[in-house]
Amino acid sequence: MIDSINPTAKTVGILLGSLILGLTFQWEVNLAITLLGLIFVTTSKRAAPERLLKIMVPILFVSISYFFTGWIFSSEQALFSSSQTDLIIPSGRDLINGLNLGSRVLAFAMLGISYSLTTDSKELIASFIQQARMPMKMGYAIFTAVNLTSLIRREYDNSKLALQVRNIPVKPFDSKPLFTMMVRMIRWSERLSLAMESKGFSEDRVMQLKMTVKPVDITFMVGLPVTIALLGFVVF
């Protein structure tokens, strides 16, 4: 279902939903949103299960690290607010604080995944150009860079190798291969822009892919933030 939502409407809906989620501080809400995100992802045809698993591992890890921090290093204010709840856990009130923090990261990540894994890149840029008035130049520059990602990665490895064969040591985060890459990117941007403009690229370019906004898109855009607000401020 989420696959067919207009990408701009999806962006606005999930963006507003995430901001409202940021104003709530209950683990129950976070878990409900996490479940909602899971439903979005599992019902999507675009989210491959193996890719989902690959992304979920670091997310769970970050969530656990926040849980431990919230548990071991909770603030006095957090202890006071968690003492208002009826839930009594033998391990102490800090555990609730940890649960709040850990589940918060998880909820944000699930909303994020349900956006990035279910959105087609071509449709996203086309929709931003057509509905969000993104400049055509910016949209196509992003397309170009995304398509050149593997080549840029290879060039970066080559520039490190080129230094190493001359017996120049390259440390992690070294600026030497970065300098080489910056020179190349300046040259590539000049040549690519010349090539694109010589073939008639301009803001008046017509796009084959037409994105439209349907009532279901508006429903999603308004419905998701409202649902999160209801869960955060009324239900829990």
Add this chain to the structure above:
Amino acid sequence: MNRKPLTLRDYLLMSLIAVVFGIVFLLAVYAGAALTTVLTPLGLGVLGYEPFYGIWYMAAIITTYLIRKPIVGIVTEVIAALIEVLLGNMFGVMVLISAFIQGVGVEIPFALTKYKNYSYKVTMLSALSATILSFIWTGFRSNYLAMDWRIVLAIFVIRLLSALFFTGYVSKVICDKLDDAGILNHNLKASEAID
């Protein structure tokens, strides 16, 4: 101040540099994950990615220096975030807000000098303002109020040091080298601009 609109070449440069730093970010993500693994049992896992935070602002500083037009820093960060989203970033749409805020942080000191001064002082101030704004944003997102103030202070200090080193220093070194190499086709050298 150069008020000419951004050209296709400018957008391409911003996008290509965003991809290069995307590759460096990936290295930082692996290093951060390893550090988080070590620190999690101590409850300090939230500090794992902080030493590498400055790398996230580098692309904006470099493109601002290279292109020398207003809002380049913000546009670069947003493009970098969009590319991350297209490649499947786990925080999805939230990185767009983070990117915008970081871009504004980087941009403020340059804007105050009307994009005429590209000295270490300005790049260091950029690192500072980007750290402050991103700290406020991540504080809201991760609810720092629920954490011990010493942890929150540690997050800020480590992030600031990382930003001063990667954003304020390393980025400026790379840009100065590019300037000295004579491959930048803007009319003004940074040293002349400061004068």
